[in-house]
Amino acid sequence: PVFAGMNGSAIENFSCVIYNISLMNCTWQAGRDAPRDTQYFLYWQNSRDDEEIECEFYIKDENGRNMGCRFQTVRIEAEKAYFLVNGSSRDSLIQFYDEYIQLYEIEILTPPLNITVNCCIITWQPPFTSHVDNIKCFQYEISIQNK
Numbered sequence: 001p002v003f004a005g006m007n008g009s010a011i012e013n014f015s016c017v018i019y020n021i022s023l024m025n026c027t028w029q030a031g032r033d034a035p036r037d038t039q040y041f042l043y044w045q046n047s048r049d050d051e052e053i054e055c056e057f058y059i060k061d062e063n064g065r066n067m068g069c070r071f072q073t074v075r076i077e078a079e080k081a082y083f084l085v086n087g088s089s090r091d092s093l094i095q096f097y098d099e100y101i102q103l104y105e106i107e108i109l110t111p112p113l114n115i116t117v118n119c120c121i122i123t124w125q126p127p128f129t130s131h132v133d134n135i136k137c138f139q140y141e142i143s144i145q146n147k
Helices: none
Strands: 012-019 023-029 039-045 057-060 066-071 081-088 097-101 113-118 121-125
Touching: 012 081, 012 097, 039 066
Parallel strands: none
Antiparallel strands: 012 023, 023 066, 039 081, 057 066, 081 097, 113 121
16 A cells, blocks of 8 residues: 655554553654654544544653553453554654554453462462453463472
């Protein structure tokens, strides 16, 4: 596909993580050939039925350029979420960047809860998550160290 805008002006290294069940951080780097005054804007759509919304809480660099976004109340849906970052500059057209992301793949899970050790029997409860109903989906790794 042909994208309008100057080559090398779209953002690079876009990534997002979800943590503490409903918080999400997304970050990116400015395009290597983007003009100095380029400002970027992130829009996302959680599912096809949701509205596309702009980031409410931008993370800015020392020059005031938007380099990331914080989201407060993210729901993990079964389908992929759509992310779009476009830019504006007085000097030239800026290429956009877009990506579909499966949100459960970027979630950092909480540790298992209420771990108890009784001689050689170790028990725990699954971590908190907003989207896994079947606890058989989890895999655990135990590291035992003598102190």
